[in-house]
Amino acid sequence: MDNESLKSKITAWEPDATFVEEGSQFLNVIITPEKVLNLANKLRFDENMLFDFMFCLTCVDYPDHFMMVYHLRSIKNKHEMVLKVKIDNKEKPEVETLSAIWRTAEYHEREVYDLFGVVFLNHPDLRRILLDEEWVGHPLRKDYVDTVNMISL
Amino acid sequence: MGGTSFEKRLCRYGKHDFIMIEESTIKEGIKTQEYFVNMGPQHPSTHGVLRLMLELDGENVKKVIPHIGYIHRSIEKMCEKDSYRQIVHLTDRMDYLSAHMNNEAVCLLVENGLEIEVSDRVKVIRTIMSELTRLASHQLWWGVMGMDLGALTSFLYGFRDRELINDIFEETCGARLTMNYNVPGGVMFDIHPNFQQKVKDFIKHFKTKLPEYDDLLSNNVIFRQRTEGIGVLTKEDAISYGITGPTGRASGFSNDIRKHKPYSAYDRVEFKEILMETGDTFSRYKARILEMWESMSIIEQLIDNIPEGEIQSSAVKAVIKLPKGEYYQSVETARGELGVYVVSDGLKSPYRVKFRSPGFSNLFILDHLAHDYKIADLVAMMSTIDLVVPDIDR
Numbered sequence: 001m002d003n004e005s006l007k008s009k010i011t012a013w014e015p016d017a018t019f020v021e022e023g024s025q026f027l028n029v030i031i032t033p034e035k036v037l038n039l040a041n042k043l044r045f046d047e048n049m050l051f052d053f054m055f056c057l058t059c060v061d062y063p064d065h066f067m068m069v070y071h072l073r074s075i076k077n078k079h080e081m082v083l084k085v086k087i088d089n090k091e092k093p094e095v096e097t098l099s100a101i102w103r104t105a106e107y108h109e110r111e112v113y114d115l116f117g118v119v120f121l122n123h124p125d126l127r128r129i130l131l132d133e134e135w136v137g138h139p140l141r142k143d144y145v146d147t148v149n150m151i152s153l
Numbered sequence: 154m155g156g157t158s159f160e161k162r163l164c165r166y167g168k169h170d171f172i173m174i175e176e177s178t179i180k181e182g183i184k185t186q187e188y189f190v191n192m193g194p195q196h197p198s199t200h201g202v203l204r205l206m207l208e209l210d211g212e213n214v215k216k217v218i219p220h221i222g223y224i225h226r227s228i229e230k231m232c233e234k235d236s237y238r239q240i241v242h243l244t245d246r247m248d249y250l251s252a253h254m255n256n257e258a259v260c261l262l263v264e265n266g267l268e269i270e271v272s273d274r275v276k277v278i279r280t281i282m283s284e285l286t287r288l289a290s291h292q293l294w295w296g297v298m299g300m301d302l303g304a305l306t307s308f309l310y311g312f313r314d315r316e317l318i319n320d321i322f323e324e325t326c327g328a329r330l331t332m333n334y335n336v337p338g339g340v341m342f343d344i345h346p347n348f349q350q351k352v353k354d355f356i357k358h359f360k361t362k363l364p365e366y367d368d369l370l371s372n373n374v375i376f377r378q379r380t381e382g383i384g385v386l387t388k389e390d391a392i393s394y395g396i397t398g399p400t401g402r403a404s405g406f407s408n409d410i411r412k413h414k415p416y417s418a419y420d421r422v423e424f425k426e427i428l429m430e431t432g433d434t435f436s437r438y439k440a441r442i443l444e445m446w447e448s449m450s451i452i453e454q455l456i457d458n459i460p461e462g463e464i465q466s467s468a469v470k471a472v473i474k475l476p477k478g479e480y481y482q483s484v485e486t487a488r489g490e491l492g493v494y495v496v497s498d499g500l501k502s503p504y505r506v507k508f509r510s511p512g513f514s515n516l517f518i519l520d521h522l523a524h525d526y527k528i529a530d531l532v533a534m535m536s537t538i539d540l541v542v543p544d545i546d547r
Contacts (some may be wrong), residue, residue, distance in 0.1 A: 023476075023477060023478030023479060023481040024477070024478060024480075025480070025481065026481070042535065052392050052393070053392050053395065053408075054395060055395060055483075055490060055492060055509060056398075056481070056492050056494055056509040058494060058505075058509075059508040060496055060504070060505045061505070069494070069507075070243075071481065071492070071494070071509075075392060075407070102156055102395070102396045103390070103393040103395075104393065104394050104395030104517075105513050106517070107513070107514070107517045108513075108514075110324075111513075115229075118528060129221065129222065129224060130221060130222035130546065131225065132222075132224040139227055140227075140229060140230055
């Protein structure tokens, strides 16, 4: 499916979704945290979509929001897109886990929880993955300061 | 009280008949207890600082809980302070056995972002270097795989042949492991005058040696029994868990970036994507052996046809600033898909960099694979997943 038909299909499901194509090689679909589980289910299992391979999951810390970024690819239909979730609540960032839909998300979400502090609701095993359990703070946040271990140039 | 009975079974393997004695323990009356054992962080078969917490019932693995991060350096955070030229040098500290491909991923991303076309000479040199790296990585993997299963000889064979590739790298790049040969817009130096001859000599040498690998391990009865039918991964699981590289292709998951999104000179060479069906430990092993033949074929097609051209594009400035936007570039390393995701706000350092490393996704299949197998089988599975720990921890 090309980007235009992807767009119209997603708009039919979620009228609130916004699309960005400029400045990226993929079609970007931006959605709110409440709607993501519903849309992800449709993207994964709908016959015309079948996005079965999540090849990248990460988060970006912007000054006024967190952006969850899911790169999706369909093996059968050979199309790709980026699903983004804009989390406005920077004090208490929360989003539903997608680990039941794509198994690889379970471990990538643990990494995002560890390094960004985004909490994934209903996650089967939400623990820090790279850092120590006693570590304070989330290093990939822009406001993170560690006077002991960080060397600034 | 329990007891042990032995059962004799006639087995046929190829031309050989042999009698296998199976032990079956009568469990009634024996109270068993599940317990945890730490495998690692210092363990020969984890090839690095990786700790697996095993939940065991006797010798049967019930659950594998990987603990990673022992050598986490937060390369992604470092990248936010570095210029794009500096980032290239950090990447070969991730998967040091695919150093060249890791460098290439960042260089390709910057070149695509700046919309710069590198010369054909650079493309061909990069492709030859990548395939040599893949060969060296697979040779090391093969040697270590034998050692993990208790055959030290293969280790010496693998390292003997890998040494020749390292010599070729040393002559042209000045380094043997972390080459740092790629720069945005080209490669650092021209190839050494001896390069073509040495590569051809190596290919000629290795073509006679690769069948020895088959004699030593692939056709070995003990090796086959320890790998065939062990740890079967289905195609659906491979896709869902995001398993790429030869590990995924052994399950029939077609994911070769070189085929699907050709970069450098991969669109002008002919090679097969190695796809297997069974997805067991042996097919993961076989996929890599066959990949070595394909790599040699790619190098042979290119080595006599290196076009003339400039080594570094003059269009790339000393200070690189990518236009505002988001970029994603993937390359096929020896372990699978390495993706680089960059968010740029137009400054000389990126706003955010994410490395989608193949090792990180591949590691977590272990728990799924190893369930109800013995610890020794877990070692065989871990070998064929081909983990490099710095690639997982980043």
